[in-house]
Amino acid sequence: MSKKRRREPSSVDTRMVEIYDDLANESEDIRIKAAHALLIRISSDSNDGLREQFNEVFQRLVRGLCSSRKAARIGFSVALTELLSQRWGQHRDHGAHVLNTTELIDTLIKQTEASGKISGQEERDHQFGRLFGAEAFIKSGILFQPDASRDAWPKILDIIYGIAKQKPWLREECGWILFGTCQTLTDGDHDHSFIQALLDKLCQSGMAKTPEGIAIWLNIRAGYPGIQLPDAIWRDGNPLHRKEKSRLARILKEASTGSQSDEATGQIAQKGNWTSRIHFAWIFVLNQLAGNVAKGTKSKTLSFEEFWREAIDDHLFAASSTEERKYWGFSLFQQMFKSASPSLLPALFSRNLKRSLINQLASKDRYLHLAAERSIRSILDRVKVEPSSAAAALESFSCMSVEGYLSFDQLTKTKTLERLMSIADDNSLLNVGLQLCNNLVCPDAQDDQVATARRQVLADEIMMLLKSRPTFHSEVGSASTLRPLVDRIFEVLVICSYFSVDASATTRRDLPDPPVSGKTQDMLRTRLLTCLSHIVSKFPDPGSYVYRAVGVIRLKESDSLLRSNLDPSGPISGTMDQAWTVLALVADDLKKAKGNKTFLEAFILLYSLTVLQVHNGDADAVSMLDELRSCYDLMTQRRQVHGEQGSEVLVEILLSLVAKPSVLFRRLAQQVISTATSDINSNGLQAMVKVLETKENVSGREEMFEEENEDPESNSAASDAGSDAEEVDTEDANRTGSSSDGEGESSTSTESNEEPDDMEGTEAGNEELAAFNMKLAQALKTRPANANLVTASDKESSDEDMDDEQMEALDAHLATIFKERKRTASKKADKKDAKETIVNFKCRVIELMDIYVKQQHQNPLALDLLLPLLTATRTTTSKLVSSKACNLVREYSHLCKTKESPRIHDSSTVIKLLEDVHVEAAQEGSNAHASACSQASLFLSRLLLATDREHQRDINRVYSRTQEAWSTDKDSKVRASFFTDWIGWCNSIRLAR
Numbered sequence: 001m002s003k004k005r006r007r008e009p010s011s012v013d014t015r016m017v018e019i020y021d022d023l024a025n026e027s028e029d030i031r032i033k034a035a036h037a038l039l040i041r042i043s044s045d046s047n048d049g050l051r052e053q054f055n056e057v058f059q060r061l062v063r064g065l066c067s068s069r070k071a072a073r074i075g076f077s078v079a080l081t082e083l084l085s086q087r088w089g090q091h092r093d094h095g096a097h098v099l100n101t102t103e104l105i106d107t108l109i110k111q112t113e114a115s116g117k118i119s120g121q122e123e124r125d126h127q128f129g130r131l132f133g134a135e136a137f138i139k140s141g142i143l144f145q146p147d148a149s150r151d152a153w154p155k156i157l158d159i160i161y162g163i164a165k166q167k168p169w170l171r172e173e174c175g176w177i178l179f180g181t182c183q184t185l186t187d188g189d190h191d192h193s194f195i196q197a198l199l200d201k202l203c204q205s206g207m208a209k210t211p212e213g214i215a216i217w218l219n220i221r222a223g224y225p226g227i228q229l230p231d232a233i234w235r236d237g238n239p240l241h242r243k244e245k246s247r248l249a250r251i252l253k254e255a256s257t258g259s260q261s262d263e264a265t266g267q268i269a270q271k272g273n274w275t276s277r278i279h280f281a282w283i284f285v286l287n288q289l290a291g292n293v294a295k296g297t298k299s300k301t302l303s304f305e306e307f308w309r310e311a312i313d314d315h316l317f318a319a320s321s322t323e324e325r326k327y328w329g330f331s332l333f334q335q336m337f338k339s340a341s342p343s344l345l346p347a348l349f350s351r352n353l354k355r356s357l358i359n360q361l362a363s364k365d366r367y368l369h370l371a372a373e374r375s376i377r378s379i380l381d382r383v384k385v386e387p388s389s390a391a392a393a394l395e396s397f398s399c400m401s402v403e404g405y406l407s408f409d410q411l412t413k414t415k416t417l418e419r420l421m422s423i424a425d426d427n428s429l430l431n432v433g434l435q436l437c438n439n440l441v442c443p444d445a446q447d448d449q450v451a452t453a454r455r456q457v458l459a460d461e462i463m464m465l466l467k468s469r470p471t472f473h474s475e476v477g478s479a480s481t482l483r484p485l486v487d488r489i490f491e492v493l494v495i496c497s498y499f500s501v502d503a504s505a506t507t508r509r510d511l512p513d514p515p516v517s518g519k520t521q522d523m524l525r526t527r528l529l530t531c532l533s534h535i536v537s538k539f540p541d542p543g544s545y546v547y548r549a550v551g552v553i554r555l556k557e558s559d560s561l562l563r564s565n566l567d568p569s570g571p572i573s574g575t576m577d578q579a580w581t582v583l584a585l586v587a588d589d590l591k592k593a594k595g596n597k598t599f600l601e602a603f604i605l606l607y608s609l610t611v612l613q614v615h616n617g618d619a620d621a622v623s624m625l626d627e628l629r630s631c632y633d634l635m636t637q638r639r640q641v642h643g644e645q646g647s648e649v650l651v652e653i654l655l656s657l658v659a660k661p662s663v664l665f666r667r668l669a670q671q672v673i674s675t676a677t678s679d680i681n682s683n684g685l686q687a688m689v690k691v692l693e694t695k696e697n698v699s700g701r702e703e704m705f706e707e708e709n710e711d712p713e714s715n716s717a718a719s720d721a722g723s724d725a726e727e728v729d730t731e732d733a734n735r736t737g738s739s740s741d742g743e744g745e746s747s748t749s750t751e752s753n754e755e756p757d758d759m760e761g762t763e764a765g766n767e768e769l770a771a772f773n774m775k776l777a778q779a780l781k782t783r784p785a786n787a788n789l790v791t792a793s794d795k796e797s798s799d800e801d802m803d804d805e806q807m808e809a810l811d812a813h814l815a816t817i818f819k820e821r822k823r824t825a826s827k828k829a830d831k832k833d834a835k836e837t838i839v840n841f842k843c844r845v846i847e848l849m850d851i852y853v854k855q856q857h858q859n860p861l862a863l864d865l866l867l868p869l870l871t872a873t874r875t876t877t878s879k880l881v882s883s884k885a886c887n888l889v890r891e892y893s894h895l896c897k898t899k900e901s902p903r904i905h906d907s908s909t910v911i912k913l914l915e916d917v918h919v920e921a922a923q924e925g926s927n928a929h930a931s932a933c934s935q936a937s938l939f940l941s942r943l944l945l946a947t948d949r950e951h952q953r954d955i956n957r958v959y960s961r962t963q964e965a966w967s968t969d970k971d972s973k974v975r976a977s978f979f980t981d982w983i984g985w986c987n988s989i990r991l992a993r
Contacts, residue, residue, distance in 0.1 A: 016041070023064065023075035031075035038079055039086060057083065058104060062111040066129030068121070077132045084140035101142055101152040108133040109159070127167055134159045135177050144190050154197055161205040164212070169273060175212020176280055178202075179219055186223035195224055208233045211252050211281035218288055240288065240302045248302075249311035252282060253325060274324050278331045286336060290344055305347040317352035323367045326356055330371040334378040342389055349396035361412035376416050383423050390424030394432040399439070399457040407457050417461070421468035426481040433465050433485045437492040442513045452520050455496075459527045462489055466531050489531065490549035497524040498553055498615050499562040508561060521565070525616060532612075533664040536605070536671055543605035547587060550608040553615060554580055566615050572622050579611055579625045586632065602675035603632060606653075609668055620656065627653055650676055651684035655691065658844035659705070666844055673848050677855040685852075685864050691845045692872040692885075694838055701834040704841070839878040846872075846884045853892050858900040862892070866936055867916050873932055874925040886932045893939040904947045911954050914940045918962045922974050930975040937978070938985050945989070 019041070022034035042057060061083065064076035084104075112130035114123045134156050137143055143153050157178075164174035178198060185194055199220055207213040217239055220227060229237035235244055289304040315321065316329035337348055360372035383390040397408040397417050409417045421429065436458055443454040466489060469482065496516045516524070532549070535542045556562050566576070586607060590600040607628055613621035631649040654673055657665040673680075694700040849865055856862050866889065873885045896902065904910055914937060921933035944951035959982055966972045966979075 024070045024072035026071050035079040065132045066125045080136040081139045102149045105155045157201045182219040211279050214239050215281040215284045245310045249315050313350035313352045345392035358411045387425035391428035491552050493528040494552040502561045537667045543601045546608040598675040602672040647679045648683045651687050677852050689868040696835045696838045698834040842881045857895040860902045870920050873929045886928050889932045924973040934978045934981045
């Protein structure tokens, strides 16, 4: 029996196994190290058996290209490329031509052949391996060497074109490889025969009329201007010919390019799947057209705008286009807006693109909502880096371009236009703003309703543009650039708001056409006041802007084609003529003034706005003009003699301004008082204190505003200010939302103080309802709704019929009952409105006091505000008023502690004020009231002690009396914290000594 031959163990190179394994690693660093180790390993071997070793490594790398494991294709492709490149150079130098490119290509084809029964995945892996291998040959450069085989390059082209034709899903990758090869050959200055062979194979394979073929064709045409291009495929051999734009657009979106006869002649199959990635041909074609614009090319070639409108707007963004096509359109827009030159940006905002952008942004449920948001983000990102690029987007998104009568932000429910205006440069804002103003004058609409709707949107956008600049800084040049825009805005708003156009003025392009309706004029006046409010609060020297705006009225009154809405022959014509004279004198004094011009600037602002209010129909503004003129005379021309009287008049005027439900007048009063705090005397402060002492009810409102006690129904018009009062309350609440613990306690206590009023109101309402039901039941001869069940006799009596006379008498009786009921409801509404009016008035007066305290805290007169603020904290029924008063007391104390304190000339008045504060602390109030009283007491003690150390005894005596009263009287409302705060302060004073 013969023995079996023993198998000898085969030798395995474990190092090579590790290298091949690392080539498939997902880490790029590991793959590069493995490729480097492989090349070193081969180069370190002797020349003996080099051909065999090389072929073995080559075959192993090709097999690795067919693997889908991890990153095998990438790693093995890099190694194969470097192997071919380096080993070719080494053996060429040694003269040992062991490498035959034709044989290696044959080996590549054989190793990547998909034969037998294999799965679809395995077939795809082999196709990828063959394509990656062909790319490695091209990247290595061995095909283009002078001594390389001439058959190698056509073989590689056959491989790539064959894969592209057989496998449409790989066509884009094949085209990208050939596209890059064209660029490589152009940069390397190789023989034209390689490019000619690539072009011939392109035409033979039928890929010339594909997106990949177009990119390759244009690349060859740009890199080799002298090469002969066939005319049978494209007109004049140029895919970008004007007459080829329709076919070019259809090809790029991968639609069928011809009839069935084209397909019968070998038309390459179209791709069957969709990918979100933009084809590289799109970007290359767009860049080519953009480059032609930069070069100023004037020929039969398509312009960038023509191609964008034909290929993107009419094809990708067509109404019948699919969501996938529109996604490509948004992606192209994002890429081109980032890179296109400023001259091309307007062409990107085509009609269908804007329509799709608006539709997709309007709702988060839209399929392409995120793509549309990314498009907006790309616009904002570029504008942030390059603010001058905002002009195209502003012109496209404003009412000048958006279809319909709503702004872009309203249609999309975004703040795109507002954000663009905030980051745009001054020149872009200037151009867009002037165009908006011109469109407001002539909105290009003859229908009155259309013109009205369009003017409202334009006015809103103009107001948004003005608000986009928080302020103008002359040091950076903004004032000199945008000042003409602000003047033009006010000029247009004034003309459209206060003047009517004569019928014979239709030929004047600077006059409104069609004429502005009365409703639109009211809207424009509101927008004008809003713009002025922004100017007053944000811009330096707002008086100059407002003065020029009001000056437009005076200038246009002399225009024969314009009629002022204010009757020039009316009863106030004399007052207005005198007002214009005074305004001109004040402006002249301002020009001649030297040194501090703050008061004059504030006064011309106040006077100009008062003149504007006269044209708005405010009856009180007429009398205010006379008061302002007297105030100006007293405070400027005879200031030394009658300065005090002038300050009293000024305070009264400011109080009448803040009493109006207007944010503009509130800011105006704050602006003016900040310039005249040094002129306000004790009487002026008492005028403000009087407001804090007013009751928050109907009688208080009648006393404050000198109203007549009329029927409540006639007073219902006073509620028109509710919307603006609500705006004020919102702003105040936002500013006082982050209060301290003491303020929180104040809020709680104040709410509890308001509860009895609410309960009383509820009980009174229930009683009124019960009385109403009783009267109604008596009139109808029935029982009230909550009464017990009626008896049988009641039923019989209620069933009796009534004659006509009884019915008429019943109707009259019922009318009287319901009228009384309506009067009762009107009284309740009037009470609520009265309270809101006084509360808002008090809040605004405290704001004026706050400005005075900040600027005049070192003035002893400011101490006159201390006790009224504490009293207001206790007596008010509004937590907002209480919070503001407490905050002002705290701020006053803090300013005097950290900055200059008042200089006390008469200590007895301060001691008396300290005693009054202690009396106030003994009153029943909230925790915030007690805390404010304690802080005010310590503040006054600190002032006395700073004046003279001997006042420590006076302070101790006042506190001792209060403590004695507190300890002996159980009904005393002084809080224990009042004394602990004092002890803590005394301890700090003692230690400081």
